[in-house]
Amino acid sequence: MFEKLEKQTLSGQVYARLERLITDGEWGIGSRIPREADLMEKLGVSRNTLREAIRGLVQVGLLETRQGDGTFVTATSELSAILHKRMSRSSVIEALEVQHALDREAAALACLRRTDEQLRQMEQYAKQCFETIERNDHEAYREADWMLHRTIVMASHNQLLIDLYENLFEKLQISFFFNRFIPERHSEVGHPALIAAIRNRDAEAAVRAVDRYIALFKSPHEETDGSNSLNLSGNGE
Amino acid sequence: MFEKLEKQTLSGQVYARLERLITDGEWGIGSRIPREADLMEKLGVSRNTLREAIRGLVQVGLLETRQGDGTFVTATSELSAILHKRMSRSSVIEALEVQHALDREAAALACLRRTDEQLRQMEQYAKQCFETIERNDHEAYREADWMLHRTIVMASHNQLLIDLYENLFEKLQISFFFNRFIPERHSEVGHPALIAAIRNRDAEAAVRAVDRYIALFKSPHEETDGSNSLNLSGNGE
DNA sequence: TCCTTTCTAAAGGTAGGATGATTGGTTCTT
């Protein structure tokens, strides 16, 4: 049949083009994009057209404009921006429960689909977790723990799950359990069992391990239901 | 300390105001919003300011402009629009796995937090499912089945989970298993066990029921991994 | 030298008008 030949507005094309520059990483997070006049010239469009495109990117959450200063990149994908915005209205317990849901499915799927290389990575991150505890380096522990989770989710080979997981919990991880969690118990109980299950491709055991794992996190967060929202890392204001 | 006194750009204020009109339902989905000239006058802003706000709503996915015709409402929330856009790039199997994850957690949480009223609703929808099978009315079956799922998710009393679930799978449900699924087995095996578990507040049994439930759906969808995307119902073109 | 104040250039914000392009409906013709 015939092509669809989408007719797109000029500002829409500019939007798409700028978006690609951001998602492809040409304009990194935090960087200031060229001033309006330069972009006008480079793209060959008028100021209004350009501004409409930029306004779209601002509302989607990829850019932030500061009058008198410039326009800055604040996120690399629409999904990230929107989910982050939504997460900031959630309570800790809500986020934990959703993370639990995804962790569990990811662990089960990882049993089916993991590669040996991914298993190797998991073992490495688990080892790092253990080591950072000995050093009592909470910062490094959280980083290693996050990477371990991330690897398991990646091993699910479900891109939708991966996108949701990373965009929902990436920024969360930074401030989540800060000074609230003693990882000693957890790392000894949770990680080895989980990894062993994934190694043996035993989905049931993996799910059980995740259940125990999350239960430990949940316990210190009482059900203050809704009122305590997450306080993600400051939005630069 | 002093208040933050958010300084917001004019077009940002207009954006927020129009967004409220949409999310509050004053402008229903599919309806045409007033023309630019009228909005300019009503809001007391210039054309550029108004257009930048509208462009933002377009990019977020709440509006759609058609030159020579007008501007129309296409969605009621940012989350809905973005997640729908993301879902359209997913395969059926990916979506099912994520739904499984959320279904399972929702069922477990529903055991803890359901109200009696919610349990009553579940039983009613389950009954409807059964009846629609007898009538061989697939359309009505899918509707009742969706409402049952939805009620269970609502009973989790986790607003983040609810938002994600509804926005990810609402539109999906319409065209999901169309002509692909024979609900006989499923309704007899899955629903009663699940509801009984929720009634008895037995989280483990509920999770097992969901596992069986989803397994039935998954079986006809082979792992054609990625290539077959979802084909959500047409975007009104 | 160091801190505070003041000034200025640069950047984005708002405004209004002019013109083009597209669409849907109406009217006219055959």
Next chain:
DNA sequence: AAGAACCAATCATCCTACCTTTAGAAAGGA
């Protein structure tokens, strides 16, 4: 009744002008 031509409504683009805010430089005082 069917098709073609027309017309009005609406959004798309571009232009120029001026305002507001900011960061940083410059000047001044301790």
